[in-house]
Amino acid sequence: MKKMLLSLAITAALAGCGGGETLEDVKNDTPPVIPAATVKFDPANGVVSVPNDLLMNDTKDGTINIPGELDEDGVSVPRADYADPSMALGALDGWSSQVPYKIDLVMPSFVSLDVASAAAPGAVRIFEVIMGASLTDAECSQAPAGAACKLIGELTFGTDFITQASGNSVAIIPLKPFKAGSSYVNVLTTGLKDSLGRSIEPSSTYALVKQEAPLITEAQLGLQGAVNSYENVVISGGAISKDEIIYSAAMTIQSVGSVLNTIKSMLAISRQNPALDSPVVNIPESDTIKTVQEKLVELKRPAPTIFAGVQYQKGSVSLPMYLSTPTGIGSTDLADTYWQAMCSSPVAVLKQQAADQKLVDEGRENEVDPTLFDVGPNEPLCQGLSEGRLHDYPKIDSTRHLTKYNPIPKKQSLADVPVQVTKPYLPVLNTILEQQNIPTLTMPEGGWPVVILQHGITSTKEDMLAITAALSMQGFATVAIDHPVHGERGIDVDGDGNDDFNASTGSVLAYMNLESLLVARDNLRQSAADLLGLRFGLNFTGDTSLNSSDVSFIGHSLGAIVAPAFVTHANTPLDSQVDGLFKVNTVALASGGGGIASFLLESASFGPFVQGSVLLAAGTTESAEFATYLQTDAVSNCGVFAANQQAYVSCAYPEYIASLTMAGETAKIANIQGVMTQFSFAAQTVLDSGDPTNYAAAVKALATPLYMNVVVGDGEGNKPDQVIPPVTVNNPIAGSLPLANLMGLQEVTESQGSMEDGMSYLVKFSQGHHGSVLDPRADATAGATAEGSAAATSEMQMQIVSFLKSRGLYLQITNTDVVTE
Incomplete structure (x- = not known):
C-alpha cells in the first residue's frame, strides 16, 4: 500500500482569490475584541473542504482534478500513482453518494463551535440542482460547466441527512445515498453559531466572491461566477435568502452503473456482432454420473447421504476480463490492473480540438499535430457502441478512465472460467425422498429451474455445494463460478504451477485490494459483470435439462454484496427481445452488507487487519511507531501468528491501540482516528x-422478490455477524440492516404468503454466525454454539428454499427460536 494522507481540506491547487482568513491575518489590537469564527475556504492556497466540484474545474477527461495527477500539459501524459488512495479520486467522475463528510471552520482562541447549532435543522441545507453542461437536461446542456443551472429541490434534514459538530468542523452524515450522477449544493447558514452565540461568518475569500460587483482577474471572475450561480439557484425556490448563506459549494455524485449497463448492452448484441464476445456455458456430456457426495469426499468435507442424490458436473464459460493481468508476483504488481476505457474521453478530445483551434486562431497552424487524431484499432467498436459519439485516438487521453462520458470498458483478455453444475439425480434422490415420506420429483417439461450460486470472499464455488442438497430436494439445478482471483481463478504469473494471487488460498488483499482501491472496485465490478455473462450464457448451453428461462440467485457474503449490482442490471429492461435472457426471478442473500469501506474498518474479523494495514501505509509518526511495535513488543503475544501477516497484524493492532490507551496517548490515538477517517472517505469514494x-x-424499484437473512445475535453469548456488522458506528447507512432497509425489505418473524405478487423480506437470526447459511458448525469467535449454529443453518436453508420455490410468494419460518425481531 502506498503512503496515504488525504487532507479533508485538500490541497486543490486552484487558482483563485487570495485572502483566506486565518488567525495570523487577524490584527487583534484590542484585546476584548474576539475575532469571528469563519468557514475555512481559500482556493488560491488550496484550502477547500471536499467534496467540492471546484476540484473538477478545467477537468481534462471528466474526472476530479487531484493535485499532482497530470504533467504540465495535462491533456495526455499521466504521472499519477493511482494506487495512492487520495490520488485514486482523480480517476472518478464525481464524489461518493454515501460517505460522511465535513466542512472545516476557523475558530479563534477560546472559541469553539456551538454543538447544538451544528446539529440543528437549518444550519446546513442541501439542495439538489442541475449543473451546466448537463447530459440529461437540454436547457442546462448549454450552460457553463461548473455553474449551477436549475433547482430540483431541497433535501430534508432528519430524513435525508443529519449534521453534527466534529471538532472545528461541521459533519454532514447522509441517511440515504445521494443520487448517482446528480449534483447538490451544500449551504452553511447563519444558523451555525460559535460558543459565544455568534453566527459563523464567511471567509474573506467567500465574502469577496459572493458580491455582485465584478472582480478583476480571470480566476476571481471564474470563482465569483461559480459561487453566485450556486446562491442564485438555491434562492430561486424562495426557501432561503442570500443574507442567510455564509458558504456554498457544489458536489456532483459519481456515476454508478453506466459501465455495467454498457457491458450488458454489449452482451445483448454479442450474438449478432462477431467483434464482441458472446458467452456460452458449455457442459460436457459424460457416460458416468458423479455425485456431489463424491465431490465432497474428494474435498475432504462432510458428505451426508442426501448429497448422493445430487449430480455434479463441471463445465466452463468464456468471459471477457476487463482486469488486466499483473506482470509481476509482488503485491504492488496488481496496482495498475484496474479497468480502463476502450475509447478516448470525449472531454479530452474536445479540449484537444479547442487547443488546436486556438493555435490556428493565433496563426500558429504549424504547431498543430495532426497525428493526434489518428485512430486506433478500437475505432470501429468505439463508434458503433456509442452511436458515433466516441473515438479511439491513442495519443489522446492515455489515462482512459471510465466515466459517464466514456463508459465502454476495454477487454484485456478472455477467461475460460470453470462452471460448477448440480442437478437432482432422480434415481437416488427419489429413493431418499420416499424414505423420508416426501413426494418424489419428476423433471419439469422445460427442464430444472436454475439457481446461480455466488460464494463469499476468501471462499470458493465448492463451498456453495453445501446448499445444493436442499435445493435439489425441491427440484432446482444450480450453477456457480468463482469470483475473480478466487478458487480456480487464481493468477499464476510466473507459470510455476502455484497461484501468485488467490484470495481463497492467500491474502484477501488479492481481491479487496487496499494497495490499489481502483483494483478493489473493479474486482467488485468484474464479479457483477461475470454474473451477467454467466446468466446470459445459460441460454445457450444446449442442455435441455436446464430451464434457462427460470433462473434465481443465491449469494453469500461477497456474493450478496455484488448481487444488487448484478440483479439491477439483469432485470432493468433493455429490449423486450433480450430481457428474458438476463432475467433473474427471485433472489436470496445471506450475510451481505453495504458501505464497504465503513464496515471493513468496523468488522470484528477484518477490521483490525484493515486498520493496521492503513496505519502502516499512512506515513505518519504513528505509522513508524506501529511498524517498530510489530518487530518488538507484539512478538510476545502475537508471535504465534508471525507466519501469517494478516493474522499477525490483526493480533498486533488492537494491542498497540490498547498500549496507547493505557499510556494516556490521547493525541496519538486522535491522529490514528484521523487517518482512518481520511482513508474511509477516500476508500468509500x-x-x-x-x-x-x-x-x-434500483432493487427496490424493480420489485424483484428478494429475501435476506442477517445474524444479529441474541444480546448475550451469540454475537452479531463478526465479518459484516449489521450496523456501523460511523456511518448510519453502512452494514447489513441499512442495506436491507434501503432495498425496501420487510422485517418478518413468522411465515409469510402472497396470492399474487412476490414480496421481499428480511429475517434476523439470533443464533448462528456469518457462514451459517452453509456451515452448521459452532463458531467460538462469534459465540455461536454447535446446537444454535446447526439450527440456524437448517432454518436459513429452509427459508431460502421455500422462498425460491414459490418465486417469492411464500416464506416458511419454522424454528422461531433462532429468529428475532
Missing part, C-alpha cells in the same frame, strides 16, 4: 460504483 448501497434503490 473509490469503491462507490461497486458498492451495493448505490443499487439498493
Whole structure:
C-alpha cells in the first residue's frame, strides 16, 4: 500500500482569490475584541473542504482534478500513482453518494463551535440542482460547466441527512445515498453559531466572491461566477435568502452503473456482432454420473447421504476480463490492473480540438499535430457502441478512465472460467425422498429451474455445494463460478504451477485490494459483470435439462454484496427481445452488507487487519511507531501468528491501540482516528460504483422478490455477524440492516404468503454466525454454539428454499427460536 494522507481540506491547487482568513491575518489590537469564527475556504492556497466540484474545474477527461495527477500539459501524459488512495479520486467522475463528510471552520482562541447549532435543522441545507453542461437536461446542456443551472429541490434534514459538530468542523452524515450522477449544493447558514452565540461568518475569500460587483482577474471572475450561480439557484425556490448563506459549494455524485449497463448492452448484441464476445456455458456430456457426495469426499468435507442424490458436473464459460493481468508476483504488481476505457474521453478530445483551434486562431497552424487524431484499432467498436459519439485516438487521453462520458470498458483478455453444475439425480434422490415420506420429483417439461450460486470472499464455488442438497430436494439445478482471483481463478504469473494471487488460498488483499482501491472496485465490478455473462450464457448451453428461462440467485457474503449490482442490471429492461435472457426471478442473500469501506474498518474479523494495514501505509509518526511495535513488543503475544501477516497484524493492532490507551496517548490515538477517517472517505469514494448501497434503490424499484437473512445475535453469548456488522458506528447507512432497509425489505418473524405478487423480506437470526447459511458448525469467535449454529443453518436453508420455490410468494419460518425481531 502506498503512503496515504488525504487532507479533508485538500490541497486543490486552484487558482483563485487570495485572502483566506486565518488567525495570523487577524490584527487583534484590542484585546476584548474576539475575532469571528469563519468557514475555512481559500482556493488560491488550496484550502477547500471536499467534496467540492471546484476540484473538477478545467477537468481534462471528466474526472476530479487531484493535485499532482497530470504533467504540465495535462491533456495526455499521466504521472499519477493511482494506487495512492487520495490520488485514486482523480480517476472518478464525481464524489461518493454515501460517505460522511465535513466542512472545516476557523475558530479563534477560546472559541469553539456551538454543538447544538451544528446539529440543528437549518444550519446546513442541501439542495439538489442541475449543473451546466448537463447530459440529461437540454436547457442546462448549454450552460457553463461548473455553474449551477436549475433547482430540483431541497433535501430534508432528519430524513435525508443529519449534521453534527466534529471538532472545528461541521459533519454532514447522509441517511440515504445521494443520487448517482446528480449534483447538490451544500449551504452553511447563519444558523451555525460559535460558543459565544455568534453566527459563523464567511471567509474573506467567500465574502469577496459572493458580491455582485465584478472582480478583476480571470480566476476571481471564474470563482465569483461559480459561487453566485450556486446562491442564485438555491434562492430561486424562495426557501432561503442570500443574507442567510455564509458558504456554498457544489458536489456532483459519481456515476454508478453506466459501465455495467454498457457491458450488458454489449452482451445483448454479442450474438449478432462477431467483434464482441458472446458467452456460452458449455457442459460436457459424460457416460458416468458423479455425485456431489463424491465431490465432497474428494474435498475432504462432510458428505451426508442426501448429497448422493445430487449430480455434479463441471463445465466452463468464456468471459471477457476487463482486469488486466499483473506482470509481476509482488503485491504492488496488481496496482495498475484496474479497468480502463476502450475509447478516448470525449472531454479530452474536445479540449484537444479547442487547443488546436486556438493555435490556428493565433496563426500558429504549424504547431498543430495532426497525428493526434489518428485512430486506433478500437475505432470501429468505439463508434458503433456509442452511436458515433466516441473515438479511439491513442495519443489522446492515455489515462482512459471510465466515466459517464466514456463508459465502454476495454477487454484485456478472455477467461475460460470453470462452471460448477448440480442437478437432482432422480434415481437416488427419489429413493431418499420416499424414505423420508416426501413426494418424489419428476423433471419439469422445460427442464430444472436454475439457481446461480455466488460464494463469499476468501471462499470458493465448492463451498456453495453445501446448499445444493436442499435445493435439489425441491427440484432446482444450480450453477456457480468463482469470483475473480478466487478458487480456480487464481493468477499464476510466473507459470510455476502455484497461484501468485488467490484470495481463497492467500491474502484477501488479492481481491479487496487496499494497495490499489481502483483494483478493489473493479474486482467488485468484474464479479457483477461475470454474473451477467454467466446468466446470459445459460441460454445457450444446449442442455435441455436446464430451464434457462427460470433462473434465481443465491449469494453469500461477497456474493450478496455484488448481487444488487448484478440483479439491477439483469432485470432493468433493455429490449423486450433480450430481457428474458438476463432475467433473474427471485433472489436470496445471506450475510451481505453495504458501505464497504465503513464496515471493513468496523468488522470484528477484518477490521483490525484493515486498520493496521492503513496505519502502516499512512506515513505518519504513528505509522513508524506501529511498524517498530510489530518487530518488538507484539512478538510476545502475537508471535504465534508471525507466519501469517494478516493474522499477525490483526493480533498486533488492537494491542498497540490498547498500549496507547493505557499510556494516556490521547493525541496519538486522535491522529490514528484521523487517518482512518481520511482513508474511509477516500476508500468509500473509490469503491462507490461497486458498492451495493448505490443499487439498493434500483432493487427496490424493480420489485424483484428478494429475501435476506442477517445474524444479529441474541444480546448475550451469540454475537452479531463478526465479518459484516449489521450496523456501523460511523456511518448510519453502512452494514447489513441499512442495506436491507434501503432495498425496501420487510422485517418478518413468522411465515409469510402472497396470492399474487412476490414480496421481499428480511429475517434476523439470533443464533448462528456469518457462514451459517452453509456451515452448521459452532463458531467460538462469534459465540455461536454447535446446537444454535446447526439450527440456524437448517432454518436459513429452509427459508431460502421455500422462498425460491414459490418465486417469492411464500416464506416458511419454522424454528422461531433462532429468529428475532
